Amino acid sequence: MPDLLRPHPTAPHVTAADLGRRGIRSAPAEITDRPDRTDRPDGTGGSVQSVDRALTILKLLAADGELGVTEIAGLLGVHKSTASRLLATLESHGLAEQLPDRGRYRLGVGVLRLAGATRSRLDIVRESRPVTGPLAAEVGETVNIVILSGTETLYLDQVAGTSALQIHNWIGRRNPVHATANGRVLLAHASSGEAEAILGAASTSSGRLRAITPHTITDRVALAASLESVRRDGYSVAVDELEIGLTAVAAPVRGVDGSVIASLSISGPSFRLDAARIPQVVGAVRGAASAVSARMGYLAPSSGRP
Template identity: 50%
Template sequence: MRDTGSVQSVDRAIQILEMLARDGEAGVAEVARELGVHNSTASRLITALSGHELVERLADTRRVRLGVGLLRLAGATAFRLDVTTQAQPVCDTLSDELGETVNVAVLTGDEAINVCQAQGTSAVATQNWVGQRTVLHATSSGKVLLAYLDDDERETRLAFPLDRFTERTLTSVTDLLGELVTVRENGWACAIEELETGLNAVAAPIRSHDGSVIAAISVAGPTYRLSPDRLPDVAVAVVRAAESISRRMGYRGPADEL
């Protein structure tokens, strides 16, 4: 019963936020009428939202409006929406150029999540990776995202055993850290049959306006087409695409000099 009540409270709190987004501001009595609850219930919900700065009370009135806390929540996801919008045409062009599947992934917790994809014309089978989460240590995108973290963040994400997916998966943290140094030196990462047997990939970092790495763009394909010998040449195109997206994201660094 307590769980049901908690869910109902969350639902009502969301209704309040939606009401304020629609109307701009409202009083406790108006909120109570909208929700069909007593004024005291509406007041308690508003107080809880106010405690997290999701709503704020207007001076000298009993009315409320949306608060600055919502900006923090929006800011946490806005760049993902923006990078998807800016990356899609670049991914489409790169996919057409190489004939392979192109993905853009961002870091979420201890995994990467794919937020954008362009399907290659020569792909053996269509697979939608958008919304799917992948491990960091066994993927090219994951290695890029790990490589550009600060030491403490990287250590946190590598503080647990690394799962083995194929015979070529790196499960030694020491070996992986050594490879991440190379990733930073080269500006791109590769994964050779580390997540799936027969699948290779190359990735490069996407930067925001301040130069921080916010995502990785990768090209993946079967090893008989995307052979290890071919990866450095493919990496040139992937890095170029990453720089293009970075410029779209407002980055005005060394990429503009190339």
């Protein structure tokens, strides 16, 4: 029997957890180690399953970079011949390509064409609303979407929470970058040239950063440490730095290429967003920022192979 048709003895049975660890959802009708013989001309059963499996392969390649036929068959829980046939179909449409030196597969340029057609229509305010609306209702505080604009931050969108006290509408408002949680998230991921321009605009004649309140970070060394914390931990907190009595927690929103394109934050009165509540808010902000990033086309790296 040719090796391509021989059942792989060590191919693991796929589970929801296996795919879930890669952030992949799939709904196979019935996964088996036997060759797939369910594709029928009447369009029922196996044809839908094959589409599901092909889409899962694309997600696996996106998460892992490169995979071999045996690995893909094992992750899907199917025979190698089934995986080979699905890969050949994807390759014929330019959605997957085989590396000539190792025989492994990666995403093809056809995926980039499809992504480009979608990316041009993505709008961060529109794409974030299904996330920021429920988040504001859940936490009861204001949720903001903020970008860099020159050497300042610019508020693109804001969704008010259900709490009685709310800050005023900041859509269209510009704020200093160094004095806000959103600004530090964006500054932490800016290019060196952008960062220097931003800090230059925010500096006084003495070289220190401009104090907006007595709590604003004005020392460049302290700010650099704060930015390193943002890059390491994935969020920023600002307490009373822009306004006395105002606290904000922010996390980065990434685009399809992985670059930080915006910041998502929860802001509210410092007496409500106190030290005891901050850890809960951090989790909510990071989760929401990840959800918006996914809607903007970003695919988080694989968390590790099972």
